Amino acid sequence: MTTGVRRRMGVKERRQQLLTVALELFSQRSPDEVSIDDIATAAGISRPLVYHYFPGKHSLYEAAVRVAADELSARFIEPHEGPLGPRLLRVMGRYFDFVEEHGPGFSALLRGGSTVGSARANAMIDEVRQKAYDQVLNHLDVTEPGPRLALVIRSWVGLAETTALTWLDDRKIPREELELQLVHNFMALSAVTATTDEETAALVKHIIAQEPPEGPFTNLLTSLLSLAPQDD
Numbered sequence: 001m002t003t004g005v006r007r008r009m010g011v012k013e014r015r016q017q018l019l020t021v022a023l024e025l026f027s028q029r030s031p032d033e034v035s036i037d038d039i040a041t042a043a044g045i046s047r048p049l050v051y052h053y054f055p056g057k058h059s060l061y062e063a064a065v066r067v068a069a070d071e072l073s074a075r076f077i078e079p080h081e082g083p084l085g086p087r088l089l090r091v092m093g094r095y096f097d098f099v100e101e102h103g104p105g106f107s108a109l110l111r112g113g114s115t116v117g118s119a120r121a122n123a124m125i126d127e128v129r130q131k132a133y134d135q136v137l138n139h140l141d142v143t144e145p146g147p148r149l150a151l152v153i154r155s156w157v158g159l160a161e162t163t164a165l166t167w168l169d170d171r172k173i174p175r176e177e178l179e180l181q182l183v184h185n186f187m188a189l190s191a192v193t194a195t196t197d198e199e200t201a202a203l204v205k206h207i208i209a210q211e212p213p214e215g216p217f218t219n220l221l222t223s224l225l226s227l228a229p230q231d232d
Helices: 011-028 038-043 045-054 057-074 083-101 103-111 121-139 147-170 175-194 198-210 216-227
Strands: none
Touching: 011 038, 011 045, 011 057, 011 103, 011 175, 038 045, 045 198, 057 083, 057 103, 057 198, 083 121, 083 147, 083 175, 083 198, 083 216, 103 147, 103 175, 103 216, 121 147, 175 198, 175 216
């Protein structure tokens, strides 16, 4: 990360370098623990030169959050091809890739525990949640969900976030297990809502009909049926 060699860069190149360095440092430690001096040292430049490109730590933090937010949002983009279960599983794999790569920074951002944070940075995180919600709707081919289906999706996005944050604390459960569990959670939330909501019921029936025999939703249904009491 640190080159130890100062060289001339254009404005755009230098700003990009500082953002890259800041994101790496914020991924290793909480933003509160990263100073402008740390960023300057890692970039191989002087402290005043950092201030030449960013007025202060808050502005650099916001710019870094913007980059991270765009990258995290992109993890939810998946071609709308094939059954939903495998699609969501691939999305969760990329989501946890991001979580693992940006551990402390991801935790500090989403928990809102950083004094460096700002209303603009928090709005960017909310934007990520909204984009995740929109992407799920796209996968469901739904443009105007009813209130119950909308609640299912927002609850699931929040559950994915909480699960990732909990996993970062100890990593006792293999992430692949949690990725699959979250896909199962989506179907479980949908199925419960389907018992009282016709829109969600129709959607669940369609999803299950499209699911392959080895798909995650099929596996979930098989496991649930095995829990039911068997006639002697």
